[in-house]
Amino acid sequence: MSYTGWILLTASLVGLSCGLIGCLLILRRMAMMADAISHTVLLGIVIAFLITRELSGVHMLIGATLAGLLTAVLVQWLHTTGVQQEASIGIVFTTLFAIGVVLIATKVGNAHLDVQHALMGEITFIPWETVELPIVGAVPQAVLMLSSVLVVVLVVLLALYKEWKITSFDPALAASLGLPVVLLHYLFMAMVSMTTVAAFDAVGAIMVVAMLITPAASAYLWTDRLAVMLALSGGIGVLSAFIGYYIAAWLDTSISGSMAFATGILFMISFIGSPKYGMASRWTKPPEPAEAPPRA
């Protein structure tokens, strides 16, 4: 495959897995948790690097997933001690992120790890770092990692589809039915961290947040059905990857930045044009009756 093809494939995989996970994030009102986790995985990556002294995929994946879970646990714990949910998210992720940045600045300064990379990713280098696979031949490492994560996400999502649906839409019902709500919460957080870090390595922290939240929020404006929302969100994620790439190629600028921007454009289109919940719906639908009609 060509150089451009690999980049588009990588970004599309990111868009697809983030889009799927993002739907549940939006429905569970945990969008800012994604922002938090995307920042704290940096600490996990740095610590994994300090321990193993290498930047291999597996170590980083483990370190970052642990850091993501740590974030979720700490936020939850602070919240139970009486700090507002929002404030506890803000405290935990800024602190862990700051520690990560300080470690990079003081300990691993000249290594391959730098903050710029963490924020924006190095999608342009991805096609060069390949691994040999049987049958398909040389495949970029990131593509391999992202595809495996996508498979895991799909399997977990489909296997527990009903459970996700109930816990997202009606947590109280889920608890009363005896579903392991807490366990599902942390399983979900682990999936978010895993997706984030696989994507993070390729495209950086900003694009991960944009891809997690924006396509799902756009899809949320088009439909009321979870299955449709998942499909739409994944599709919008892939579409933003393509649009973003071509904008970046046209202006010769940061690819991940412009992909994040592209998700914003697609959201604005949905926000204004969606016939169901967009602005357009107000013009097409008749206005709500001001008073209840008199009863016969």
Place this chain on the structure above:
Amino acid sequence: MILGLSHNAQWVLASTLILGMAAGVVGCLAYWKRQSLMSDALSHAALPGVIIGFVLAGSKNMPVMILGAAVSALLGAMMIQWIRTSSRVKEDAAMGMVLSVFFGLGIMLLTWVNRMPGGNQSGLDSFIFGQAASMVREDVYTMAITALLILAVSLIGYKEWKLYLFDPAFAKGVGLSRATMNVIYIVLLVVVIVIGIQAVGVILMAALLIMPSVSARYWTHSFGWMMVLSAVFGGVSGLAGTWISTMGQGWPTGPFIVIAAAALFVLSLSFGMRKGLLVIALQHRAQRKKLSGTAMSSSAVQRGGWG
């Protein structure tokens, strides 16, 4: 030890001290508005404005860049408000979107400017993590004076803020306009964010607004004292963080300020007199003792009854 620093460094320290105090006070308002993460969204949203300001001014002209940052952060605030009120997307998702899309746009512009001749030396990268050392005398003045203004507005309007935050119905009754207060609040929040981003950086500026106020909450139940303590915590974090970051070559300021603030938070969380962990543990112990005392006597009664 602080006196041993150069004259310029002392000025920078003084200005981050005032910045921290202003951020601490405004952070209290944000805390009670339950909008802690709003500051995170707005500080990320300021980035494109900084770069556009740089391009328009053609050089690193602080007032123009601050103005640009303020415009783009306000635009972000309006977008969040608009999305939240006119669609079914919730506030947290709206904040996340504005944050990431604006920041993405900022990175696009930054990469583009860095490729322009002379752009690479602009030091624009330091806006991401903050580099107090890159501040020149005029920047320090601008920042210190604006921060003092913010402090003044928050303190002069103390009574009004209290009403606005805790008893909106009464505030309406005495003729305090909620809309005006909302505007003043958002303007204060945006201004403190944009003057802070040069020293603390767009990513971590939110911490300086969130942490001091939450830490102060562990020591007092009074809003007035909370503001004072929060200002002190913010000021100390600004000062300590900046001072530590001068010890290494090219160390970013923002992360150290955040770590200083986090240390104060952990101290308050553990030892705070109101709801601090230590106090709660002691209370629990005392209660358990009392409870086990009554439990024993009641079981003695039961035994007596059966015997």
